[in-house]
Amino acid sequence: MNKVLIVEASDSDCWLMSGLLSRAGYEPIVVEDMEAAKQEVTKMSPGAVIVSAMKFRGGTAKELINWLKEEGYKFPLLAVVDNLNPTELIDVMCDWGAVNVIQRLAIDKQLVEMVDRYASSENIMFILDNTLIPRKSADFRGIEQSIEKIGATNANVIIFGEIGMGREQVAREIYEHSSRTQKPIIVIEAGGAPHIGKHDPKSDRSETYNRIKGYFTNADGGTIILKNLELLTFDKQSVLLHILETEHPDVRIICTADPHLIQMVTDKEFRANLFYLLRESDIKILPLREVTEDIAGLADFFLTRHAKNNDEPKKHLDASALKALKLHQWPGNIRELRNVIVLAAYHATGDTISDSDITISESSPAPDNSLRLKDPDKDRDRIIEAYRRGGSWTAAAKLLGISERALLEQRKKHGINKKGQVES
CATH class of the missing domain: 1.10.8.60 (Helicase, Ruva Protein; domain 3)
Structure with missing residues (x-):
């Protein structure tokens, strides 16, 4: 099992990263200062990865990278950044020597994918490629049908779903079913450092405009896949909206997004006019x-x-x-x-x-509460769904978070028989 050394001062982010990495099959090791980091590096075997905050007790990511170089260690280091501007991000990767960066606000979406990318082949895990894994559910059959229908158009698309459900694979399938397959495809992480195009200092346009415009220039006639749309900052939203509304580039945009993006639009945290330009069509992927x-x-x-x-x-x-x-x-x-x-x-x-x-890590985010009995108008359906998922009333009680005796009372109340059916 590959080790991942986390050098981080924030307790909450340490807990989050440790949980994500444990579930992904890695062995996280957390330290808070430079001396402890150096000690752990000397114990690490090939295949390990280092994830470091920009600043921590007794040192910085740059100082740690320089020490690694001096001592001849070749472990890849991912730097966790806050709100650095594009020039500073380039410095971190080019001048400092970090192999890549992770945006702190997007740790839950970027960490495992980045570590997977840089962990060496000693890892017993295999990396999922861009091929969509076939499934038998009615939901997946509906997704396949939507891919074919939407792929045949030039409509912009948003693919809604939780992390880990193959949203980018769906996006690429849409591209493969489109008329743009002979043209460029560019994948952009909305919340991370790869969202850096080229900037001409002599231009009278803003740096943000020039960098985003560069993607459209490079993808002319083709497709841009914009991952984790909800992480697009407000200034980039404005620039993207301007380009789409006034310049009408010949580029199709396929976005992936967490379902809470819709609430962000309602709360005016994401520009509604941009949302509707990008969501000319959509696909919803249910969680596992x-x-x-x-x-x-x-x-x-x-x-x-x-x-x-x-x-x-x-x-x-x-x-x-x-x-x-x-x-x-x-x-x-x-x-x-x-x-x-x-x-x-x-x-x-x-x-x-x-x-x-079967070993399932206990270091997980709060469990899903979608089956908890909290709305009398919906409790009957939740009970039936819990029985369907669990396959027994004992398992259903566990999913519902109540005792078997309490579940029996609820079944009587809602007229649900032993087979999970409503009696008339």
């Missing part, structure tokens, strides 16, 4: 906890890939393992499932994986 029927197929896909990568016989899940997987809320969605499955395959001694081989 709402399409548990896909878990078995996805697990089989990951087991097949793991066996192929390691040149070993494929392992299989038994009923107890599958039940354990369906009871979990999967805050990290498909990416988290991949990591749990691969770790189970790695540690299981036989050909069959049981629930005792």
Whole structure:
């Protein structure tokens, strides 16, 4: 299991990063000062990654990078940045020697993807490519149909969904189904350092305008995939809106976004006119906890890939393992499932994986409360959904967060029989 050294002064961000990395199959090590960081580096083996704040007790990311160079260590270092301007970001990566940067406000969206990119092949995890993993649920069939219909148009698209559900893969599938496949495709992270184009200091335009305009120039006739749209700062929103409204570039924009972007528009935290220009069409991807029927197929896909990568016989899940997987809320969605499955395959001694081989990290964000009984008008549907997901009333009670006796009373109240059906 690859180690990730976190050099960070913020307790809350340390907790967040440790949880994300643990669920992704890494072993996080947290230190707060330069001396402790140096000590841990001497213990690290090939395949490790360093994630460092710009400033921490007793040092800076630049000083740590210089020490690594002096001592001959070649571990990749990702710098966690706050609100540096584009010139400073280039300095961090070019002059300092950081391999890349992570925006602090987007740690939950960028950290694991970045670490995956720079962790070496010693990691037992395999990296998911840009291919959309097939699934059997009705929801996924609807997504496939939408991809074909939307791909045939030139409409801008927003793909809504939680992290780890393959939003970028859906975006690329739309591109592959479009008439623009012979033209450029450019992928931009809305909240991170890659959102840096070229700037001409002699231009009378703002630096932000020149950098964003550069993407449209390079993608002329093609497609821009704008990831994590909700992280686009207000000034960049204004520039992007200006370019789209006044210059009408021949570029299609496919965005990915967290579902709370819609609330941001309502709260006037995201410009409504830009939102509607970008959302000429949309696709909604349900989180894994709402399409548990896909878990078995996805697990089989990951087991097949793991066996192929390691040149070993494929392992299989038994009923107890599958039940354990369906009871979990999967805050990290498909990416988290991949990591749990691969770790189970790695540690299981036989050909069959049981629930005792399944290890799910406890360092997770707050559990989903979508099934909690809190609205009498919707409680009946929540009870039925919990039974469907869990497969038994014992499991349903766990998902609902109540005792089995309390659940029995609720079933009587709402007329739900033992089979999870409403009696007339």
